[in-house]
Amino acid sequence: MKILRNLFYKSSRDLPTISILVPCYNSRETLPATLKSIQASIYRNLDVMVVDDGHEVRVEDIVKSFNDSRFRYFYKDNEGLGLTRNFGIENALGEYIFFLDSDDLIYPNALSSLMDYALAHDLDCVSGVTVRKNAETGIESEWFRSLYRTKRISTLENRLSQFDDTLSTNKLYRVEALKKHDIYFETGLYEDKLFTAKLYSKLERIGLIDERVYVWLVYGSETSITTSKSVANFQGRMTAINNLWRYIPEIRKAYQIAFYMNHDLLIYLREFVFYSQAEKDEIYETAKEFIQKHYHYIYHRLVPASLNRACLDALCDGDKEKFMYTADILSQIFQDEQKQKQRI
Template identity: 30%
Template sequence: MFFSIIIPLYNRPQEIDELLYTLTKQTYLQFEVLVIEDGSVNGAKDIVKSYSEKLDISYYFKDNEGQGFTRNYGFARAKGDYFVVFDSDCLIPEDYLETVKDFLLEHQLDAYGGPDGAHSSFTPIQKAISYSMTSPFTTGGIRGNKKHIGQFHPRSFNMGISREVWERTGGYILTRLGEDIEFSIRIQSLGFKIGLIPGAIVYHKRRTSFKQFYKQVHFFGRARINIYKHFPSELKLVHFFPACFTIFLFLGLILNLLKHPLAAFCNTMLGLWVLLIFFHSLAVNRSVKVAFLSIFASFIQLAGYGLGFIQDFWKRIILRK
């Protein structure tokens, strides 16, 4: 089995250097790497070139179109039987391709996704953000958990598709705003088999500050409404949870300002949730600092997503703009 690893890149030369280094350590060697620079100003051509003797690697530069169409650009030039997509801010364990190859030979998936985790080298904020994006008390375990809620949809920071999937689907039809989920739904609608490979973990850095993280999750909230516009049946009750959480915070603030009797109930419920986050993160990360930061990250994750969701729900569904 020959893999083609597709990596879209936009103004992140340091990240691609770290990612490519981890790929030189792979125990399974039947793969090529395609780095597609999506109109970057701060390019990484020299960094990619420095790996030419360590990896079967190709570098391409194209006009900026967004990550979805940039992946398509890579698919069209890939030689592999299976295409693997990584975000540039990932670190890849040395047995990743070996794990994926063994699983695919046994289970014959047409498309797969894998979980993400926090590497030991990550900063406390990065570990807290990673926790908030994978915790059962925030995302409900939908991002790479074996017991996720609802239909599993691979996320494009860590996913793979067969060549046949690419040839029949034509790849992404959205370049941003939920492009990976739309693609996954369309793959499934054509009868292809999709599954989670639990051992195919990557270490996903995500964002390095809470401000950057807020912008990212706000975008994710908006993206869920964009997916709804293409697939109305994919807007589930669980997707309203961050918006409900955000409204609950707003109402709780008003009740406290008005000194309403219900304020005590809101404060108690919120306090219990905070304690759940703290002690669960402490058990997962074994760090009081990360557990404390996980509280802030979880607030940002839910409120940021909720505000983005509410914004586009009001604009695109209620007002029909």
């Protein structure tokens, strides 16, 4: 039956509809480019839901100006990004859904490539490569490209490294599967972390393709403290990390601690020189509590960078003075490197 189903879709123009959820909040400047990237998509059978999440400055006129019958506009009370995506799941007309933020882009062949692999292997989810691009400089990097070297199917048995990709926006999902397995977003910052942890722990098979599908545009300078790197933001990230712990396979947890030191905490350590002493104290105490709570999962060799490793050792030992000293050095080196890159 599976083979016949795939042959039917490939031999007819009646391909499954993909619903695209575009959440908006103060998005007038960036939304037009996002919608243009959708219109440039090779895959044409689309249902595009543009949802204003309670902001007083609406985008309805922008949506209407595209004069595209596939575009549907919604306005609702402000609930945040995660619950807006849940709104998309519940209101999707398509068999599949894709999440696209209103300040990002998709590649023209993204949806067709994801759908081709989904149909060929009867998959409930297919994930592709995300490109992180600085909107001002055009400098690009690929998000965890090592996970997407070849086309393959990730199973529960071989998925440990897949937890590194915490993005929800580079994936095509079968709507029925999300509902069946109760895979929804929750409130709070870094809702993607918890959502993808649920996804990876509940779906038996997930497709991975080695093609670029999503452009994550980064705005603003990366050499000064921003809202996304504030201590409040750090605490939001910590809440998400603590919540997702129950979905992580036991064998993955040592790697999750390493990911915390090599990525989650490192984001804020790189900005350490910009924080006040009270903010530094808060970061230290929060990180120390997390590391010492999960001390038995720590495998030091998974944190190879010397300064990261020194910070981990300080957290394990409860040595605040060593942590502060090392974090300041790590941060200053990183900031000096960033300034040097800007001069080149």
